[in-house]
Amino acid sequence: MTTKQQNVWQNCFFMKGEGVDLLATRVFPSSSAKRKCPSKKGTVIIATVRSGKVVQGELLEITSFDPESPGLKDTVIRIEKNHQPCEYACPGDQVGICLQNTSCKKILPLLGKQSL
DSSP: OOHHHHTSEEEEEEEEETTEEEEEEEEEOHHHHTTTOTTSOSEEEEEEEEESOEETTOEEEEOOSSTTSOOEEEEEEEEEETTEEESEEOTTOEEEEEESSOOHHHHHHHTTOSOO
16 A cells, blocks of 8 residues: 555544535545645545535534544535636535544544544
């Protein structure tokens, strides 16, 4: 496995927002997000919109597999479809979502993972 492959965690988890439901499949560490996000920090998550509409500025929650554990909330600061910035994503769209303050280190424990 190459270093690049090791820096991308591949599995599925759910994200929810106000009226939106997403299925996320990949998480890029904040070092990869620096090139994409204007804040120069955060995490890029690749997700498919299952229902609703996700927009920039929306607060999303990453849900935990442990029902006792609270989810992790963060703000969407950038959305990309086909490597092009866009303002929103609708059901069926596969998008890259840059979250403002969340790192992979915060996401992985919620998903029962210790490392990438």
